[in-house]
Amino acid sequence: MSSPRTSVAQLRGFITACLERLGLPPDEAATCGRLMADAEAQGSDGHGVIRLMPYARRIRAGGMNLHPKIRIAKEKAAMALIDGDNGMGHLVMSRAAQVAIEKAKNCGVAWVGAQHSNHAGPASLYARMALEHGMIGLYFAVGNANHLPPWGGTDMLLSTNPIACAIPAGDEPPIVLDMATTVAAYGKVKAKAQRGEQMPVGWMIDRNGQPLTDPKRAGEGFLLPIGDYKGYGLALVVGILAGTLNGAAMGSETIDFNADDVTHTNTGQAICVIDPDAFGEGEAFKRKVDQLIREMRGSARMPGVDRIWLPGEQSHEKRLRHEREGISLPTALLTQLDDFARGLGVQPLPRT
Amino acid sequence: MSSPRTSVAQLRGFITACLERLGLPPDEAATCGRLMADAEAQGSDGHGVIRLMPYARRIRAGGMNLHPKIRIAKEKAAMALIDGDNGMGHLVMSRAAQVAIEKAKNCGVAWVGAQHSNHAGPASLYARMALEHGMIGLYFAVGNANHLPPWGGTDMLLSTNPIACAIPAGDEPPIVLDMATTVAAYGKVKAKAQRGEQMPVGWMIDRNGQPLTDPKRAGEGFLLPIGDYKGYGLALVVGILAGTLNGAAMGSETIDFNADDVTHTNTGQAICVIDPDAFGEGEAFKRKVDQLIREMRGSARMPGVDRIWLPGEQSHEKRLRHEREGISLPTALLTQLDDFARGLGVQPLPRT
Numbered sequence: 257m258s259s260p261r262t263s264v265a266q267l268r269g270f271i272t273a274c275l276e277r278l279g280l281p282p283d284e285a286a287t288c289g290r291l292m293a294d295a296e297a298q299g300s301d302g303h304g305v306i307r308l309m310p311y312a313r314r315i316r317a318g319g320m321n322l323h324p325k326i327r328i329a330k331e332k333a334a335m336a337l338i339d340g341d342n343g344m345g346h347l348v349m350s351r352a353a354q355v356a357i358e359k360a361k362n363c364g365v366a367w368v369g370a371q372h373s374n375h376a377g378p379a380s381l382y383a384r385m386a387l388e389h390g391m392i393g394l395y396f397a398v399g400n401a402n403h404l405p406p407w408g409g410t411d412m413l414l415s416t417n418p419i420a421c422a423i424p425a426g427d428e429p430p431i432v433l434d435m436a437t438t439v440a441a442y443g444k445v446k447a448k449a450q451r452g453e454q455m456p457v458g459w460m461i462d463r464n465g466q467p468l469t470d471p472k473r474a475g476e477g478f479l480l481p482i483g484d485y486k487g488y489g490l491a492l493v494v495g496i497l498a499g500t501l502n503g504a505a506m507g508s509e510t511i512d513f514n515a516d517d518v519t520h521t522n523t524g525q526a527i528c529v530i531d532p533d534a535f536g537e538g539e540a541f542k543r544k545v546d547q548l549i550r551e552m553r554g555s556a557r558m559p560g561v562d563r564i565w566l567p568g569e570q571s572h573e574k575r576l577r578h579e580r581e582g583i584s585l586p587t588a589l590l591t592q593l594d595d596f597a598r599g600l601g602v603q604p605l606p607r608t
Numbered sequence: 609m610s611s612p613r614t615s616v617a618q619l620r621g622f623i624t625a626c627l628e629r630l631g632l633p634p635d636e637a638a639t640c641g642r643l644m645a646d647a648e649a650q651g652s653d654g655h656g657v658i659r660l661m662p663y664a665r666r667i668r669a670g671g672m673n674l675h676p677k678i679r680i681a682k683e684k685a686a687m688a689l690i691d692g693d694n695g696m697g698h699l700v701m702s703r704a705a706q707v708a709i710e711k712a713k714n715c716g717v718a719w720v721g722a723q724h725s726n727h728a729g730p731a732s733l734y735a736r737m738a739l740e741h742g743m744i745g746l747y748f749a750v751g752n753a754n755h756l757p758p759w760g761g762t763d764m765l766l767s768t769n770p771i772a773c774a775i776p777a778g779d780e781p782p783i784v785l786d787m788a789t790t791v792a793a794y795g796k797v798k799a800k801a802q803r804g805e806q807m808p809v810g811w812m813i814d815r816n817g818q819p820l821t822d823p824k825r826a827g828e829g830f831l832l833p834i835g836d837y838k839g840y841g842l843a844l845v846v847g848i849l850a851g852t853l854n855g856a857a858m859g860s861e862t863i864d865f866n867a868d869d870v871t872h873t874n875t876g877q878a879i880c881v882i883d884p885d886a887f888g889e890g891e892a893f894k895r896k897v898d899q900l901i902r903e904m905r906g907s908a909r910m911p912g913v914d915r916i917w918l919p920g921e922q923s924h925e926k927r928l929r930h931e932r933e934g935i936s937l938p939t940a941l942l943t944q945l946d947d948f949a950r951g952l953g954v955q956p957l958p959r960t
Binding site for chain 2 (some may be wrong): 330332333334335337362363364365366367369392401405406407408409410411413421423431433435439463464482483485486487488489490492493495496497500501502503506507508528530532534535536538541542545547548552553554555556557558559560561563564565567
C-alpha cells in the first residue's frame, strides 16, 4: 500500500510530545503516550490518537489535573480504592492495575476501584496488564456519556459501561474480551454518520421503540443494550461496581465528556486480578486455555464463514502487523493532527 | 384463584423428605430443600421442584456422591478452591459462598471457585447469600449441557454459562441480575415446545445461520448468544473463570446432565464477594443504590410501557407473593410429583 504510514514508536513519541507541551510531566506524558499508541496499534482507533484533541480541550479548560496526587484512599489485604485526584485516567488505572497485581500475588485475587479518574482509553489496556504476570484481568468502567435508558424508558441514565477480561494462554495469543454492554458503541454510530452510511437495524431505536437506522438522527434515539433487558442489567451492575461502589459518578451524575470540558467527571473504573497459580498450577492453566482456544477455532463452520475468531485475536493480529508495518491513519485525521501539533509547536507526526 | 396451592414451607418439607429418602443426610437434604424451594418461590421454576426427578435419576444411577467430603483444596487470604467431591451443587456452592463471605470480611473482597460440583440451581441463589451481610455477590457457572457453538461455528462447545450479580440496597429491594449469556435459556425453548408455541426470531438459528422458530426442531440448531459475538465471548470467559480456572469441565469436556446420569460432571462454579464497607461506608452505599434504583424506575417511558423494572425486582415480588399466598404448580407437574413421591414412600405434596 502506498498510503503514508507511521510507526508505533513514532506515534508514541508524537503523543508524548503533545502531552508534555500541554503541561503533563515527562514521565506521565510518556505513560499516556505509550497507552494511547497501544490502543491505536491494537485497532481501538476510537480510543487512540484521535483522543488527543478532546483531552487537550479539557486540559486547556482546566477540567483535568495535570499534577494529580494519585493515592490509595482505602485499603485492605485484597482491595484498594484509588483516588485519582482528577488526573488522566491512563495514569490512575495504570496505578490501579499495579496495585491489584501486587495484592493478587499475596492474596490470590484483588479488586481495586478508582474514583476521581477520567477517560482511560479501551478497557482491554488495563485488563491486559495482568497478562505479563501470568494473571487474569477483569476491568469495568462507567462510560463518559449516557446514551442508554433503562429498558422501556427514554431518559438516558446509563452509559455503554464496558467490560474487559484478559486471560493468559501458553502458545496461543491471550483471550481478550473488550465489549460495550450495548450492541454498538457510540463511536461506531458517529463513524457511520461521517461516512454517510445507514446503521443496521438493532443498533439504535427511537423514542417510540422503533428501529432507528439513520445515524444523522442519532440524537433522537438510544443505543440498544445487548440481549435487550439483559444488557440494561449488565450496564447497570457494571456501573455500580465501577462507579457507585467507588464513590464515583453514575446515572444522572455522569458528565458528558464530549459536551462539557470543565466539570470534573469523577469517572469510576475497577480492575480485578486473579492469579491462576493460587488455584492450581499456572502453566497447566495456560495449556488448558490453549486447548480450549484450539477447540473453538477448530469447530465446524457455518456456510460462508472462513475462520472462527477468539475474543482479542483480531486485535492481536493488528498489533503484530502495526508493529511490523506501521499504522496508516486516515488523511483527515492526519491533517487535524498536523494543525494540532503546529498549535502546540510540536513536530508533525512523521510518516514514511 | 381456585387452582390448588402449596406453601413455600410445604414445598421445602416435601423436597427435603424426598431427598432424605434418596439417601442424603438430613441436614444436607434440608439445605437442598430450602434452596430448591427458594428457587421456586422467586419464580425460577426451571430450577425448582421440577429438578427433583433428574436429580433422583442421577443419584440412583450412582452419578452423584451422597456423602461428599466437601473441602478447601487450595487457599490464600482472599481465595479458595473448593473440591465438591461430586456432591449436590447446592451444598458445594453454599459452602463456597460461606467461605467467600468470611474471607471478604477480612480482605475486602474474596473469590472462591469450585470443582467436582454439580448443578446448583439458579445463579442468583448464591450471589444473594452476600446480601445478608450487606455485601455484593457475583456468581459464574458452567452450564450443564452445551447448546452454543463459537460464533460462526456449528460444534456445540459452550453452554449458556450464566452470570449473577446481587447488590444490596437500603429501603429498596436489592438489585439481582441473573442471566444466561444466550438470548433464551434452553428451558424456555423446551417450555415453548410443550405448549406447542413458536419461538420468536432471535432465540435460535439453524446450521446455516437462518432463524429457527419451531421449538420441535431445536435439535437442529443452536441458541443465539446475546449481542451475537459478544455473548459468545462472554460465555467463553465465564466458562474459563468458572470451569478451567478451577480444574473443572469446560468446552468439549462438559457432560450433558440431561443425557448422561452416570459420568461425574465435574461442574465448575465461582463466587466473588465484595464488601462495600471496605470501599467507603456500607450504609451510604446502600442509600446511593436506592437513589439509582429510583432514578431508573422514575425514567420517562416508551409508549405502552407501564413500569420500568430493576433487575431482580420481579423475582422479589414473586417471592413475597408466594410466601404470602403459596405457589400454584402446573397440574401436570403435580401429577408427576405425586407419582414420584409414591415411588419413594413420601407423603404427596400438600395443597390447599
